[in-house]
Amino acid sequence: MIEARDLWKAFGTTQAVAGVSFAARDGEITGLLGPNGAGKTTTLRMLYTLMQPDRGSIHVDGIDAARAPMEVRRRIGVLPDARGLYKRLSARENIEYFARLHGMKAQAARSRCAQLLQALQMQSLADRRTEGFSQGERVKTAIARALVHNPRNVILDEPGNGLDVMANRGLREVLRALRDEGRCVLISTHIMQEVVALCDRIVIIAYGRVVADGTPEALREHSAERNLEDAFMKIIGQAALEAAA
Amino acid sequence: MNPTLVVFLKECAESLRDRRVLLNALVLGPLLTPVLFLLLMHLVVGRELEKAEKPLPVVVIGQKSAPNFVAALEQQGMLTLPEVPDPEAAVREQRVDLALRIAPRFADDFRAGRPAQVELIYDSSRQEVRGEVERIESMIETFSRRTGSLRLLARGIAPSVATPVVIAGRDQATPQARGALLLGMLPYFLILTALIGGMWLAMDSTAGERERQSLEPLLVNPVGRASVLAGKMLATACFSMASLVLGLLAFAVVGHLMPGNEAGLGLSIGAHFVMGALLVMTPLVLLIAIAQIWVASFARSFREAQTYLGLAQLVPLIPSVLLMAAPMRPRLWMSAVPLFGQQVTILRLLRGEAVSALGIFIGMGVTLAAAAAIFWGALRLYRSERVAISA
Numbered sequence: 001m002i003e004a005r006d007l008w009k010a011f012g013t014t015q016a017v018a019g020v021s022f023a024a025r026d027g028e029i030t031g032l033l034g035p036n037g038a039g040k041t042t043t044l045r046m047l048y049t050l051m052q053p054d055r056g057s058i059h060v061d062g063i064d065a066a067r068a069p070m071e072v073r074r075r076i077g078v079l080p081d082a083r084g085l086y087k088r089l090s091a092r093e094n095i096e097y098f099a100r101l102h103g104m105k106a107q108a109a110r111s112r113c114a115q116l117l118q119a120l121q122m123q124s125l126a127d128r129r130t131e132g133f134s135q136g137e138r139v140k141t142a143i144a145r146a147l148v149h150n151p152r153n154v155i156l157d158e159p160g161n162g163l164d165v166m167a168n169r170g171l172r173e174v175l176r177a178l179r180d181e182g183r184c185v186l187i188s189t190h191i192m193q194e195v196v197a198l199c200d201r202i203v204i205i206a207y208g209r210v211v212a213d214g215t216p217e218a219l220r221e222h223s224a225e226r227n228l229e230d231a232f233m234k235i236i237g238q239a240a241l242e243a244a245a
Numbered sequence: 246m247n248p249t250l251v252v253f254l255k256e257c258a259e260s261l262r263d264r265r266v267l268l269n270a271l272v273l274g275p276l277l278t279p280v281l282f283l284l285l286m287h288l289v290v291g292r293e294l295e296k297a298e299k300p301l302p303v304v305v306i307g308q309k310s311a312p313n314f315v316a317a318l319e320q321q322g323m324l325t326l327p328e329v330p331d332p333e334a335a336v337r338e339q340r341v342d343l344a345l346r347i348a349p350r351f352a353d354d355f356r357a358g359r360p361a362q363v364e365l366i367y368d369s370s371r372q373e374v375r376g377e378v379e380r381i382e383s384m385i386e387t388f389s390r391r392t393g394s395l396r397l398l399a400r401g402i403a404p405s406v407a408t409p410v411v412i413a414g415r416d417q418a419t420p421q422a423r424g425a426l427l428l429g430m431l432p433y434f435l436i437l438t439a440l441i442g443g444m445w446l447a448m449d450s451t452a453g454e455r456e457r458q459s460l461e462p463l464l465v466n467p468v469g470r471a472s473v474l475a476g477k478m479l480a481t482a483c484f485s486m487a488s489l490v491l492g493l494l495a496f497a498v499v500g501h502l503m504p505g506n507e508a509g510l511g512l513s514i515g516a517h518f519v520m521g522a523l524l525v526m527t528p529l530v531l532l533i534a535i536a537q538i539w540v541a542s543f544a545r546s547f548r549e550a551q552t553y554l555g556l557a558q559l560v561p562l563i564p565s566v567l568l569m570a571a572p573m574r575p576r577l578w579m580s581a582v583p584l585f586g587q588q589v590t591i592l593r594l595l596r597g598e599a600v601s602a603l604g605i606f607i608g609m610g611v612t613l614a615a616a617a618a619i620f621w622g623a624l625r626l627y628r629s630e631r632v633a634i635s636a
Contacts, residue, residue, distance in 0.1 A: 085457075089262075
């Protein structure tokens with residue numbers, strides 16, 4: 001369970017996030033949808049405690065991120081916008097490094113890593129150095145790395161970016177499996193198909209603010225459009241008018 | 246396992262697979278001191294030996310008027326070259342280094358016991374000729390003195406009467422100290438070795454990590470940034486230290502093969518020197534490691550970091566140049582200045598002189614305090630949001 005209440009963040013004179021509030025529930029995939037530059041990545045960075053909000057509060061499983069950031073980090077798995085791997089280490093070593101940083105013992109790290117490699121169907125890659133991995137292979141490794149400590153909450157920034165159709169389908173299966181295990185899954189995306197295919201709940205962000213929040217059906221009804229993409233365009237368009245006013 | 250240790254082990258494992266790191270830390274760095282040093286010694290010692298033994302070519306004008314004089318100079322190592330027309334012009338045009346003109350009246354004056362004149366034609370603005378001029382002057386001086394003594398004897402006077410005062414120089418430089426004059430640069434080379442040994446790792450684990458976009462995922466882990474920074478610093482220091490140890494050992498081996506003994510340069514490069522140098526250098530290695538990491542952390546890319554650290558390599562040169570240009574008596578305050586203290590102590594060890602334990606401990610303490618201060622500065626940088634965000 002991830003709750004954001006009235007988050008604000010400015011960089012210099014640019015107000016990147018201006019009062020974002022929403023909740024991502026356990027056993028659901030929540031999609032943070034918005035055009036490029038809407039403040040999605042900044043919002044996520046505040047959620048995973050890399051940045052501090054200027055105002056507002058974040059609670060993960062009821063724990064205040066401002067008071068206990070370490071405890072929050074233990075409860076979330078993150079696929080950040082930057083998903084660099086260590087290219088001279090193998091996929092397995094990359095994953096185990098993060099396991100050890102989470103304080104897991106060598107034995108536990110090894111068995112959890114083997115389990116993830118199997119779940120993500122990447123055993124054949126496991127002992128190759130990540131230098132020369134395809135985009136999809138890199139994302140898989142980064143996801144395994146994010147899940148290594150078996151977190152209750154998972155935050156993924158544009159997980160489908162740069163993946164081909166096959167890899168994307170594989171990724172969706174992984175995310176659904178995480179949801180079905182009762183975890184709270186929060187993804188950001190600007191790709192409509194990803195939302196349609198995947199999300200139980202959509203939070204639309206534009207100009208640093210939440211402009212709509214609900215199930216895909218509710219959003220369609222709300223904007224009186226049959227097609228979700230049209231609904232999205234209409235909502236964003238209204239937000240643009242309000243921002244200009 | 247302690248997160249610092251986890252970071253340390255991972256940085257080491259990753260670097261051991263990086264050819265650039267290995268080449269720098271385990272080959273180039275350690276070879277630097279002995280090879281540069283060997284070259285320098287060969288150049289300096291070799292040239293001195295060469296100068297002393299080589300025949301000295303001189304164009305002699307009017308050889309026929311003084312065959313005995315010329316023969317005496319040849320005995321001392323002069324090589325007589327045939328006459329040239331207009332020797333002044335030849336010297337000016339640098340066709341001839343040194344010409345000796347014997348006046349036609351030489352034989353008459355010599356026989357009559359009057360001072361017989363010879364002229365030396367040379368260009369004193371030419372550095373390389375000065376040594377030759379000194380040599381030919383001293384040859385003529387020797388001949389003149391010997392002849393004078395013989396004349397006095399022939400007249401029944403003891404030659405010593407003509408020498409009322411004698412200087413006997415008693416140079417108090419120990420053979421080690423004479424050698425150490427040439428060795429003034431060695432402490433810098435050792436510090437440079439430590440710098441080179443850790444440089445790639447420092448850049449790779451900071452600017453490189455940012456450039457590859459792996460810093461953000463790393464910092465999302467539930468690990469304090471001080472632990473991350475300490476792990477990176479220790480890994481850098483570890484490679485730097487390995488480089489230094491190899492460099493010192495290589496230097497000790499090369500030191501025994503040096504042509505130094507021919508020129509009377511007895512140097513202390515035994516176990517005592519190696520251990521002492523390692524002791525004073527250890528805190529400095531930590532200081533260098535954290536300073537490199539701190540500087541490289543300002544850079545957004547590997548290339549940028551390379552530029553910064555390239556400039557930083559010149560900093561330890563400052564005390565070396567100061568010590569060479571204006572030699573100072575070792576004082577206690579010097580030990581307290583990082584870089585300075587280590588260079589002074591290593592020089593003293595090299596000269597085989599006693600080093601003050603107090604000075605060493607003050608130096609180590611101050612250097613460690615400086616390392617702690619820079620660590621704090623680097624930590625502040627690492628805690629800022631600016632560093633955490635890669636793009």
